[in-house]
Amino acid sequence: MSNRTQVSTGPKVVKEGKQPGKEASLFIEKKMSQMRETLKKYPIPFDTIKK
Amino acid sequence: MKANIYAVSPHGNGCWKFVSEGRRGRFEVRILFTRDFSEPDHKLYNLGFGVWNPLTREIDDSIEVRNGDMDRILATVGVTALNFLELNPDSFIYAEGSTAARTRKYQMGIAAYLADIPDIFRIKGLLIETKNGQLNPPPTWEPFRVGVNYRAFLLHSNVLYLK
Numbered sequence: 001m002s003n004r005t006q007v008s009t010g011p012k013v014v015k016e017g018k019q020p021g022k023e024a025s026l027f028i029e030k031k032m033s034q035m036r037e038t039l040k041k042y043p044i045p046f047d048t049i050k051k
Numbered sequence: 052m053k054a055n056i057y058a059v060s061p062h063g064n065g066c067w068k069f070v071s072e073g074r075r076g077r078f079e080v081r082i083l084f085t086r087d088f089s090e091p092d093h094k095l096y097n098l099g100f101g102v103w104n105p106l107t108r109e110i111d112d113s114i115e116v117r118n119g120d121m122d123r124i125l126a127t128v129g130v131t132a133l134n135f136l137e138l139n140p141d142s143f144i145y146a147e148g149s150t151a152a153r154t155r156k157y158q159m160g161i162a163a164y165l166a167d168i169p170d171i172f173r174i175k176g177l178l179i180e181t182k183n184g185q186l187n188p189p190p191t192w193e194p195f196r197v198g199v200n201y202r203a204f205l206l207h208s209n210v211l212y213l214k
Contacts, residue, residue: 022108023066023108023109024066024081024083024108024109024110025109026109027083027099027101027109027110027111027112028083028085028099030149031083031085031097031099032085032087032097034147034149035087035097035145035147035203036087036089038147038177038202038203039145041190042177042179042190042192042202044093044095044143044145044192044205045192046092046093046143049175049192049205049207
């Protein structure tokens, strides 16, 4: 058995719906649906919003 | 920022957590940044937070804990979002409350600390005004103004565009 120490590399962002153990999957689905519904009507003008 | 915030710890996969302490006890609150891959050209993240329910293993942003620390919770979420942007300066963070009332609370939280937010960060609000049932003027994403009611918020960093 290895005695290597587990070192945390901090949080990593993974793909939507790929949370470990599907934690908060309903919450994610709800929030993403809400955001997409809003942005479908009112898109973010990314190219002009940066300044 | 000079805000009084809770100690936040990473939980992995875009999730952070902290414990709300107040008159009704201790509640674990989780903050989640979820990448929207339907925007492949931009790193757009949805910001969500709420009370962690260990039984359902879900985050509940619909309940009112009434723990007397909402300002501190909002400040904690706000600082966590700024830290996220410092680590991911090419990202955009979208935030919208689960209800109009909650979005108003976010708005008040942003307004309370607006002067303390470093200049490299930008906050936009989605302004939707109606008059006689018609949009007036057309909805716009504009720089956040205190006292204006917004539908949603967008936080991003300007550090990559400064010359």
